[in-house]
Amino acid sequence: MAIVDGDTETVVSRVPVGQNPAMIELAGETIFVGSSGGGEIAAVPVNDWSLVGCVPVGTQPLGLCFDEARKCVYVADYHGGSVHVVDPALGSMVETFVLSRTGYHNRTDPPACCRESAATGRRTVALALAPDGSILYCANYGTYDIARIDLRTGAEIEAFDGVVGPRALVVSEDGKELLLAGAGGEESEKVDSLYVIDAATGKRLHEVFVGLAVVDLCQVRDGSTVYAIARDEGVLVGFNRETWSELGRVDVGVGVDSLAISADGETVYIGNGSTGDLLIVDAASYTVSGSVGGFANPKDVYVLP
Structure with missing residues (x-):
């Protein structure tokens, strides 16, 4: 994991966090990193990059989500068909939610690209928590749907239809909508839009055009603006969250894979897996203001407060 100083646009440290790190999440004073190459997540204290601990969890942890009210981290197990619960204070896994294998009730068969025996199951890749903490949403690659776990009972409830090749899932600031990014699949399953889904019914409300293979999205703190790549x-495209009208668009290079926005909403950071660069974009003018190079296929970007 590379630590980048946003002011100087330089790499100030590199922290070993396991094989193929793919997802970063801040939980209190600890940074957790999911490793797509192993069955563990790394725990890195914000105040001391040298004290790296490892928490065994599942088979291939990818999506991470911090529940501040319950003081736990949810970990999506890509090949395990489940979501694990990690207690940061204990540094260990304390519970597991096992997802059903059927998925969305109106479509039980996975797409042609996902029918190999090694890719069976739901294959959860992204998690998002309802603002009131009642529902954990799980975007699944194998069945391209959205599983829902009722955290009050621990039971899975009826799944929603999703998107082919899901990559990112965000709950709107008011909790009424789910924002879903998907990279698509085979030729007949290409995805070029951000999906807006009613969080209560699962109905697809909007398909907002972005461009081919929508791989990540984020929203500013007050929820007024949404960015997608x-x-x-x-x-990179910015949208008005209320009307879904396009606010701006900027070329950031083929191969972009992840993005994050600064706390003040003024800067967007984008990782490009093809070039190994971190791009810095001024959100007001939609212009690339700088870049940091030297990364090996960056998979996630997280801006510390």
């Missing part, structure tokens, strides 16, 4: 067209 399209990997195969290499664009």
